[in-house]
Amino acid sequence: MKTPAPNFLSALSALRAIEEGSLSSEALVRACLDRIDERDATVRAFTQVDSERAIAQARQADRGAAAGPLRGLPFAAKDILDSADLPTAYGSPIYAGHRPAADAACIAAAREAGGLLLGKTETCEFATLTPCATRHPLDPSRTPGGSSSGSAAAVADGMVPLAFGTQTSASIIRPAAYCGVVGYKPSYGLINTSGLKHASPSLDTIGVFARTVADARHAVFGPASAREPGALRVSVCESSQWAAARPETIETLLAFARRLERGGARLRTVHLPPGLEAAVALQARLSAFELRQSLAYERRWHRDRLSPRLQQRVEAEAGLSMAGYAELRSSMRAAQREAASLFDDADVLLYPAADGEAEVGMETGSPRYGGLWTFLHLPALSLPVGRGPAGLPLGAQLIGVLGRDLELLAAAAFAEGCAAAD
Amino acid sequence: MKTPAPNFLSALSALRAIEEGSLSSEALVRACLDRIDERDATVRAFTQVDSERAIAQARQADRGAAAGPLRGLPFAAKDILDSADLPTAYGSPIYAGHRPAADAACIAAAREAGGLLLGKTETCEFATLTPCATRHPLDPSRTPGGSSSGSAAAVADGMVPLAFGTQTSASIIRPAAYCGVVGYKPSYGLINTSGLKHASPSLDTIGVFARTVADARHAVFGPASAREPGALRVSVCESSQWAAARPETIETLLAFARRLERGGARLRTVHLPPGLEAAVALQARLSAFELRQSLAYERRWHRDRLSPRLQQRVEAEAGLSMAGYAELRSSMRAAQREAASLFDDADVLLYPAADGEAEVGMETGSPRYGGLWTFLHLPALSLPVGRGPAGLPLGAQLIGVLGRDLELLAAAAFAEGCAAAD
Numbered sequence: 001m002k003t004p005a006p007n008f009l010s011a012l013s014a015l016r017a018i019e020e021g022s023l024s025s026e027a028l029v030r031a032c033l034d035r036i037d038e039r040d041a042t043v044r045a046f047t048q049v050d051s052e053r054a055i056a057q058a059r060q061a062d063r064g065a066a067a068g069p070l071r072g073l074p075f076a077a078k079d080i081l082d083s084a085d086l087p088t089a090y091g092s093p094i095y096a097g098h099r100p101a102a103d104a105a106c107i108a109a110a111r112e113a114g115g116l117l118l119g120k121t122e123t124c125e126f127a128t129l130t131p132c133a134t135r136h137p138l139d140p141s142r143t144p145g146g147s148s149s150g151s152a153a154a155v156a157d158g159m160v161p162l163a164f165g166t167q168t169s170a171s172i173i174r175p176a177a178y179c180g181v182v183g184y185k186p187s188y189g190l191i192n193t194s195g196l197k198h199a200s201p202s203l204d205t206i207g208v209f210a211r212t213v214a215d216a217r218h219a220v221f222g223p224a225s226a227r228e229p230g231a232l233r234v235s236v237c238e239s240s241q242w243a244a245a246r247p248e249t250i251e252t253l254l255a256f257a258r259r260l261e262r263g264g265a266r267l268r269t270v271h272l273p274p275g276l277e278a279a280v281a282l283q284a285r286l287s288a289f290e291l292r293q294s295l296a297y298e299r300r301w302h303r304d305r306l307s308p309r310l311q312q313r314v315e316a317e318a319g320l321s322m323a324g325y326a327e328l329r330s331s332m333r334a335a336q337r338e339a340a341s342l343f344d345d346a347d348v349l350l351y352p353a354a355d356g357e358a359e360v361g362m363e364t365g366s367p368r369y370g371g372l373w374t375f376l377h378l379p380a381l382s383l384p385v386g387r388g389p390a391g392l393p394l395g396a397q398l399i400g401v402l403g404r405d406l407e408l409l410a411a412a413a414f415a416e417g418c419a420a421a422d
Numbered sequence: 423m424k425t426p427a428p429n430f431l432s433a434l435s436a437l438r439a440i441e442e443g444s445l446s447s448e449a450l451v452r453a454c455l456d457r458i459d460e461r462d463a464t465v466r467a468f469t470q471v472d473s474e475r476a477i478a479q480a481r482q483a484d485r486g487a488a489a490g491p492l493r494g495l496p497f498a499a500k501d502i503l504d505s506a507d508l509p510t511a512y513g514s515p516i517y518a519g520h521r522p523a524a525d526a527a528c529i530a531a532a533r534e535a536g537g538l539l540l541g542k543t544e545t546c547e548f549a550t551l552t553p554c555a556t557r558h559p560l561d562p563s564r565t566p567g568g569s570s571s572g573s574a575a576a577v578a579d580g581m582v583p584l585a586f587g588t589q590t591s592a593s594i595i596r597p598a599a600y601c602g603v604v605g606y607k608p609s610y611g612l613i614n615t616s617g618l619k620h621a622s623p624s625l626d627t628i629g630v631f632a633r634t635v636a637d638a639r640h641a642v643f644g645p646a647s648a649r650e651p652g653a654l655r656v657s658v659c660e661s662s663q664w665a666a667a668r669p670e671t672i673e674t675l676l677a678f679a680r681r682l683e684r685g686g687a688r689l690r691t692v693h694l695p696p697g698l699e700a701a702v703a704l705q706a707r708l709s710a711f712e713l714r715q716s717l718a719y720e721r722r723w724h725r726d727r728l729s730p731r732l733q734q735r736v737e738a739e740a741g742l743s744m745a746g747y748a749e750l751r752s753s754m755r756a757a758q759r760e761a762a763s764l765f766d767d768a769d770v771l772l773y774p775a776a777d778g779e780a781e782v783g784m785e786t787g788s789p790r791y792g793g794l795w796t797f798l799h800l801p802a803l804s805l806p807v808g809r810g811p812a813g814l815p816l817g818a819q820l821i822g823v824l825g826r827d828l829e830l831l832a833a834a835a836f837a838e839g840c841a842a843a844d
Contacts, residue, residue, distance in 0.1 A: 084719065098523055105620075108718030190748060192715040194620040198527075201615050221744045293614040296530030297506065322643045323828060326612060330825040403752040406745060 007031035011073055011161040011215040018061075018072045025058035025072030025116070032074050032118060036159045042140050044133040045154040047079045048086045049119035057116045069222040071114030076163040077107050078151050079120040080127045081206070082195035090197045091123040091132055091147070094302045104195025106164055106206050113222065118160050121150025124364060126295060127166055127199045130307040131362040137179060138392055145175030145354065146364030148209070152179040155209040162219050163209045168199045168287055170354075170370020172207045176382035177353035177395025178365065181209050182412075184216040185370075187403050188377035191220065200290035202329070203283070203374050213381070213416045217409040224406065232265040232411050235346035237399075239272035241280070241368050246356030252386035252394045256419060257350055263418040268345065276342075276372065279335040283375035286328050289317035332375060336402070339376045343401045348411045353395035357388035369397060379405045381412045385419045429453040433495055433583040433637040440483075440494045447480035447494030447538070454496050454540060458581050464562050466555040467576040469501045470508045471541035479538045491644040493536030498585040499529050500573050501542040502549045503628070504617035512619045513545040513554055513569070516724045526617025528586055528628050535644065540582050543572025546786060548717065549588055549621045552729040553784040559601060560814055567597030567776065568786030570631070574601040577631040584641050585631045590621045590709060592776075592792020594629045598804035599775035599817025600787065604834075606630050606638040607792075609825050610799035613642065622712035624754070625705070625796050635803070635838045639831040646828065654687040654833050657768035659821070661694035663702070663790050668778030674808035674816045678841060679772055685840040690767065698764075698794065701757040705797035708750050711739035754797060758824070761798045765823045770833045775817035779810035791819060801827045803834045807841045 006014065006028045017023035033051050040046055054074060061072035082088050082100035089095040102108075107117060122132040124147035134149035136142035137157035144153040148165030152175030155163050165172045167185045176183020184207050191206035198204050210216040217224065236257050242250060261267045292299070292314045298306060299314055306314070320328070342349060352369045359365050373380045379402070382395040398415060400408025428436065428450045439445035455473050462468055476496060483494035504510050504522035511517040524530075529539060544554040546569035556571035558564035559579035566575040570587030574597030577585050587594045589607045598605020606629050613628035620626050632638040639646065658679050664672065683689045714721070714736045720728060721736055728736070742750070764771060774791045781787050795802045801824070804817040820837060822830025 084723075095523065101517065101520055102719040105715045105718050108722060109715060112718055112722060187748070187751070189624050189751065190744075192620075192712060193623050194716040195719075198614075198616040202611050224743065224745045290614060293527045293531060294616040296527050296534055297524040297617075300530060300534060301506075321646065322612075323646045326609070326825060326827055329609070329611065333825065403748060403755060405748055 005031060005158070007035045008158045009161065010212045011210060012212070012218055014161055015071065015073055025061040026055060028072065029054050029058040029074050029116065029118065032160050035157070039157055039159065043135055043137050043153050043157050045121055045150040045157065045159060046119045047089065047122055047150065050086055050117070053085065054116050054118050061114065061116070066114040068112065068114035069218065070110055073115050073162065074118040074160050075110055075115045076118050076121050076151060076154050076160045078123050078148050078163070078165045080123045080166055080197050081107055081164060083107055083117060083120060086117070086120050088120065091125045091127065092305070094298055094305045100195070102195060105192035121154050121163055123147050124149060125307055125310055126197065127168060127171060128291065128310055128313065129364060130309055131364055136358045142358040142360050143178065143362055143364050145178035145358060147171040148175050149364065151209045152176055152181060152183065155181045155211060161211060162215060165207055165209055166196060167205050167207060167370060167374055168203045169283070169374055170367035173370045173380055173382040173397055174354045174365055174367060176209055178358035178393065180384040180393030181211060182213055182216050183382040184208050184210070184220070185374070185380045186220060186405050187379045190405060198294045200287045200294065202290060202332070203287055205374065213409060213413040221406065232260070232414055233345060233347045234260055234265045234267050235270045235342065235349050236267065237270055237272055237342065237349040237351050240277055242352065244355055244366065244368060245352045248388050249352050249356045249394060253350065253352060253396050256385040256396050259418045260415055263414065270342065273338065275338045276335060279375055280372050282328060282331050282335065283371040285317055286332060286375070288313060289320050289325055289328070292317055336376050339378065348408060349399040351397045351399060353382040353397040357390050357392040357394060373399050378402050379408045381408060383412060383415055383419060427453060427580070429457045430580045431583065432634045433632060434634070434640055436583055437493065437495055447483040448477060450494070451476050451480040451496050451538065451540065454582050457579070461579055461581065465557055465559050465575050465579050467543055467572040467579065467581060468498070468541045469511065469544055469572065472508055472539070475507065476538050476540050483536065483538070488536040490534065490536035491640065492532055495537050495584065496540040496582050497532055497537045498540050498543045498573060498576050498582045500545045500570050500585070500587045502545045502588055502619050503529055503586060505529055505539060505542060508539070508542050510542065513547045513549065514727070516720055516727045522617070524617060527614035543576050543585055545569050546571060547729055547732055548619065549590060549593060550713065550732055550735065551786060552731055553786055558780045564780040564782050565600065565784055565786050567600035567780060569593040570597050571786065573631045574598055574603060574605065577603045577633060583633060584637060587629055587631055588618060589627050589629055589792060589796055590625045591705070591796055592789035595792045595802055595804040595819055596776045596787055596789060598631055600780035600815065602806040602815030604632045604635055604638050605804040606632070606642070607796070607802045608642060608827050609801045612827060620716045622709045622716065624712060624751070625709055627796065635831060635835040643828065654682070654836055655767060655769045656682055656687045656689050657764065657771050658689065658691045659694055659764065659771040659773050660691060662699055664774065666777055666788065666790060667774045670810050671774050671778045671816060675772065675774060675818050678807040678818050681840045682837055685836065692764065695760065697760045698757060701797055702794050704750060704753050704757070705793040707739055708754060708797070710735060711742050711747055711750070714739060758798050761800065770830060771821040773819045773821060775804040775819040779812050779814040779816060795821050800824050801830045803830060805834060805837055805841060
């Protein structure tokens with residue numbers, strides 16, 4: 001078996017090789033930088049790369065200066081997350097060249113764990129729908145998905161083994177599915193959001209892109225012992241949203257479900273209850289109202305530098321009063337309570353991650369399969385499970401119980417094995 | 423009856439006077455600035471006052487340039503909230519002179535509503551326990567409470583009619599009680615936290631200091647119609663924490679309860695269930711762990727400029743793993759579910775707001791009466807209800823149902839009437 005180039009190693013394989021001395025952090029960082037040099041003119045995943053600093057820090061790590069579960073590992077972060085030593089523009093011309101005073105908590109934590117921030121990755125405008133420059137690594141005529149476009153593409157293309165992204169609707173799940181990588185959106189609030197430029201604070205969730213489920217778990221939980229799941233109970237969760245999915249998406253999802261069953265999972269099919277079907281529209285309203293508030297300063301002082309579609313979106317819920325918003329929040333909590341019943345007979349739900357393969361053009365695709373689960377604050381993970389007619393990745397989404405992220409990750413690791421088995 | 427000086431008017435009285443033309447915004451702003459000139463060398467409520475801009479904006483408002491429910495009204499904001507045109511130091515020497523790129527969402531919203539940011543108010547170091555410069559307006563040898571020290575003192579002392587504060591444990595409720603003003607901490611998440619320098623994102627809640635309950639409601643909900651409550655059901659909520667309260671605090675609280683009863687409320691006494699007694703310690707742990715993460719950048723690069731007590735506090739939960747933290751979050755959600763039963767027979771709970779009168783010295787007093795309710799995400803309001811042996815204010819805390827802030831505010835308005843009746 002051919003050993004992959006260092007820049008295509010999983011994070012855990014790379015960390016193990018660094019630990020054993022068979023790979024230096026510097027060699028890994030240089031392999032990633034070479035890949036970026038070679039490819040990023042096409043893919044455009046990065047807004048900023050700090051080669052010199054990354055190499056210097058890698059050398060320090062190789063001399064034993066760094067310690068921690070990410071020792072010597074390069075990572076990237078979506079440019080919606082503050083970094084003190086790299087400009088942070090939030091995908092908006094308003095913030096071109098902006099230098100935050102501090103690192104976002106998740107970046108500081110990854111650095112504290114020994115990781116090296118290789119660069120910042122492209123984000124849609126303020127993590128909404130307006131596309132950024134990034135192209136799909138396997139077909140530059142297509143979108144990588146959004147809004148965590150650069151993070152998904154960078155991990156998929158061998159530029160960096162781990163990258164932070166954020167999700168307010170489907171901004172981790174969708175690009176992960178399009179790009180064929182693991183995208184893990186934790187339970188709401190698990191990763192500290194300090195230093196995140198918020199779109200919708202009640203929904204915004206930081207997560208990670210990785211090449212394996214174990215890598216994603218390691219990035220968030222460190223060297224936590226993996227739980228051995230019992231016989232996994234999987235509910236294929238049908239909903240009205242399935243109607244929008246391409247036939248191959250559903251076929252691949254159901255074929256994947258059967259593979260899980262052959263692997264030992266107990267499978268059933270449930271239908272999303274009406275109360276949760278109705279919650280889809282509530283997520284859109286809550287998200288638009290909070291976005292309007294979060295960008296109140298930019299609306300007032302820089303309206304002409306918001307994209308036309310964002311100018312429109314921040315007005316979508318201009319008529320909602322604070323009393324109406326408070327009611328919307330109560331509806332969100334009611335939906336979260338109702339969602340618990342989905343897991344009476346299931347450990348995880350299986351759901352589409354995107355309509356199909358990445359679309360041709362710059363539009364980042366519909367976020368429809370993510371919004372509800374983000375609204376419910378549930379942990380979710382997108383796993384590559386097949387290929388579509390154009391030969392591009394198709395993903396499946398696994399959704400777990402609120403707060404039981406390690407159980408979702410264990411289920412996803414099992415599912416990953418099943419996906420690879422055929 | 424003597425009309426109060428403009429700077430001592432309630433926000434709603436001032437807004438009405440401006441609307442009617444009997445008071446100009448400029449006259450109001452100048453009265454506030456005169457009061458600050460006269461008093462702030464002693465009280466030290468403000469870190470920054472922008473007199474010229476405030477007067478210029480007041481004149482614009484008087485010429486009809488501003489519109490909205492806060493038209494022409496000066497307000498202040500705790501210096502833990504970003505402001506683009508005034509330095510924002512978060513109560514830390516690390517950020518002396520720091521200029522954020524944007525206003526916090528709540529400041530931008532208040533400005534959009536026609537309000538004028540008069541200045542920034544003192545905060546304890548990163549909204550924790552390390553005292554700032556502010557003194558109690560009625561006795562400069564005493565603390566005004568913290569961490570929203572400056573906002574509470576400024577409203578109490580006639581410097582500004584409304585001020586934003588934040589609460590992670592009791593940083594609104596306690597200083598409001600000490601200073602004898604209304605302090606309203608909404609349900610978690612009601613006021614958008616974009617542009618807040620986080621201590622503990624799962625707890626941090628923005629709220630307001632005001633001179634009346636109606637002012638607090640207006641600041642958050644705008645001209646929402648006040649709900650007429652039916653016969654209010656009040657549960658005096660006893661707990662082990664009562665043991666720390668001064669005798670006069672309990673006496674005043676119980677006398678206030680009897681006044682509510684005479685006013686028509688139905689009164690009962692409940693005891694905090696064991697599960698919620700236990701949650702007090704969980705709040706402290708969660709808060710310390712998240713603080714450690716939120717200040718990861720400052721810990722790494724500016725440790726020696728954190729106060730000794732903050733250096734200690736950020737290490738308190740250094741040993742907690744992410745898996746342990748996830749469990750702590752699940753315990754928080756379980757406590758939140760359990761708390762719902764407190765309201766089976768009650769609309770609001772009555773609870774101490776502080777041990778007693780403001781303490782002599784700079785220490786900001788125990789946050790013990792706030793932490794649990796902040797952890798439970800419940801809306802809470804501190805109301806001045808009496809005086810202690812030194813003649814200083816004593817407060818009582820009203821706690822409402824999650825998400826039913828307007829009902830809490832209606833109950834508090836009723837209670838305010840009862841408090842004033844005797």
